[in-house]
Amino acid sequence: MHRQGRQLSLILVRDALIFSSLMIMLSAGLTLTYMTTKVPNFAHGDFATLNIYLNLALVRLLNINPYLGTIPAFMLGGVIALVLYLAVLKPLMDRGANYVILMVATIAYDMILISLINIFADYLNRVHKIITRLFQLKGFDIEIFGQPGLFVIAPILAFVMITLLYFFLNKTKFGIAMRAAIENPSLAEVVGININRMYAISWFISGGLAGAVGALMPLYMTCNPDIGIRLLISIFAASILGGLSNIYGAFVGGAIIGLAEVLGTGYLSMTLGPWVVPYRPVIPLIVMMLTLLIAPRGLAGVNWKKFLRKVG
């Protein structure tokens, strides 16, 4: 009994680490686009969902290793994000539309994505006889040291992504130009930085990250076409916790939300019973509301030195 309990907590910690890694990449992407365009992207969850189905098709129809599927998923995610920016948001911004209209536009785009996802899922199901509702690809995962490959690869991917983004934004000329475009668009334009290109690239990176996460998602959990909204709640919670205006905040926010969701639901279901499992999205919601009440500018907005002095 005791041994079984330990086994369970081990699985729980493993799941939490995987989910945190995925959340870090998702919330970093959302925060990146929020920093550039100043609009929360309501289609971000479905950037991932569309690529869940892309990878399902690649794995089941072409027998591709699911990890290789992250590369086309990155490209597809990047392209759909780029289309949203260039074809919808940019023209609206040029016409001086305010952020509410931009948000509505991302929701409209999300509806188109939902429609595409479901059409694709129906098509795979009816023509190729693949289960596309409530499916998993855990069986296609590779094994590393007796553990599911995702347990090793997802954290590594998240770590590599954080490091790359850090070096990109701080050490390359291009990345510094991007930061300039984010912090002071008009001044950056005066210095000759092409702001539009910078914004477009940040949208591509954001969508690409979401796409890569989407490709890995079926290795981790049961997927369904409507999974995007559940993801979106967690992504928003993580990004708001991180402060929405700081990419490093988004990393921390994503990690905390991922851990809180999986560990919280896991331990509560062990103590209260399995009925708590469906209420999992309540956890990110509570985190989101508490953040807005206590520190609306998120972790990145808290003056930590002052805070520590007060506490210590």
Place this chain on the structure above:
Amino acid sequence: MALPIPLTFLIDLLTLFGIFAIISMSLNLEFGYTGIPNFGKLLAVAGGAFFVGAVPGRIIAYLFNTPAGSDFIKNNLEVVSSINQVLMNDPTLSICYLLLSLVGAALAGAALGYIASYPGIRLRGDYLAMTLLAIAEVLKIIGDNWEPFIGGSLGVRIPDPFRWVSGEYRPLYVSLTIIGVTAAIFIYLEFVSRSPLGRTLRALRDDELSARVYGKDVDKLRIKALVVGCAIAAIGGALYSFLTASVSARDFNRVTHTFWPWVMVIVGGAGNNLGALVGAGIFVTVRRLITFYKSYFETFLPFDVVWLEYMLLGLALLIVLLYRPEGLIPEKPTKTLKYEYIANKRATRTKPK
């Protein structure tokens, strides 16, 4: 005597139109007049419906003690049919039940709106939009999973307040009731939009800073608009449940009850109630036509036609946003007093004594 088919079609259309018009007008009050991006419209609509599913039936069952010792959810069918027996022979009670339930639903919706907006209302609208969306989704999850509340995923049947109207005429009567409520709400909102409050709301939508400078309590006004909007939307949700005499969390999702009202308001024209009505009218008619011709497409497409509808609506909304952002019926400038009248007043006032 049976009603002719075109008439039943029209009644059906009017019923749906009424419900969606109520929801879109409530969104218009929040977004069109006040500029609040309520992406959790689902919250209030589902809140109203869930209230009707959970509370009034239980109260009536308690009052009439029918049948003794049975649970409203577990013995749902028996309890509801025995209540329906009572309601069938008592029009007064039925009408009281209907009206009191609507009032209760409005209060529940208002409370939900207040609670949901509390953390984010003082921040920029996008934070509010994100929290409202998340809370709406969580409310749906609770409705879908917590069985003692409204029967979980199976849903719950509720006492039918239109039972006393004989079978054939029930749809007509339901439709008239819904249209009546819609008209009442339309008139109320027209009064609001012409009142000083309506002008203040528009002022804080157009320039929050100026409104603050003139001493308007922007946060309070926003909460007010959101609470009233949620109350109205909850009435819409409650009426929808009475139409089907049942409540199920499965009937409510963010596409049907958040996205569609947004399409209606933006396509019809934000910032005027007529626009919201026109938007709802066009939307309901187009949807009916799509459902009508659906079976024709279904035969040769390898997917469900409903997804094409989503895509069309998404595209339609994007096209309107890009090429006609003011919608079909643009907002008219606020009516002011005639210049001669003001000049006259000024002349009489400054006249030396």
